[in-house]
Amino acid sequence: MHSNIYNYLLKYxxxxxxxxxxxxxxxxxxxxxxxxxxxxxxxxxxxxxxxxFTVLGAVNALEPLIKERAIFIHENVSGYYRVSSFYLAKLIINLPLIHIIPSIIYRIITFFLTDLRQSIEIFFLFFITNLMAKIFGSSMCYFIAASTL
Structure with a gap:
């Protein structure tokens, strides 16, 4: 009987x-x-x-760069390191401290407050997508800062 119902529903x-x-x-x-x-x-x-909130979380990566700009220019001119190695090291070291740990807390709160479908797969998709967006935003901030020097 079930197959008859499914066949009826699938007919066009x-x-x-x-x-x-x-x-x-x-x-x-x-x-x-x-x-x-x-x-x-x-x-x-x-x-x-x-x-x-996501954009402002990515922009907070600029604040330390602005404070360290004079030191960076002095050390770069002195030949201590290149622009690329400085910004890549900043991005990798700041990744867990500025991006991942606050993102875990923020994404857990927003996931349950926005009443998304409650499953572990959806949560990890939500988390990874937002984390990648934040890392991309921070990388763009670093890129813009590096290109203006």
Whole structure:
């Protein structure tokens, strides 16, 4: 009996094209979003705030570089090390201290507050994606700082 139900559900008996079906489902979904604007607005606001926290977390890598700029220029001109070795060492050493440990705490809090689907796979996907975005942002900050010297 179950196979008959599945066969019935899988049959494609319609006179509409795929585009028409897609259009009507899209219109219905858009109508549902319009009926509940507070849900849409709260999601947009939470994504904006979350994005700002992520960006500001990556930008905090610039503060030590600004403070150490005069020392770095003096030591670079004196021939102690190259620009690439300095910034690569800064990135690797700051990785666990500035990026990974605070990210673990922050991502655990935001994962449960944003009410995402509760599974370990989703959490690790969420964590790794956000950690890579933060590391990329910090790397871009280091790159911009290195290219302006």
């Amino acid at each position: 008996n319609t006179s509409r094209t795929y585009f028409n079906e897609f259009y009507y489902v899209s219109q219905r979904t858009l109508c549902n979003v319009r009926r509940n604007p507070s849900l849409f607005a709260s999601q947009i606001v939470s994504f904006i705030i979350y994005g700002l």
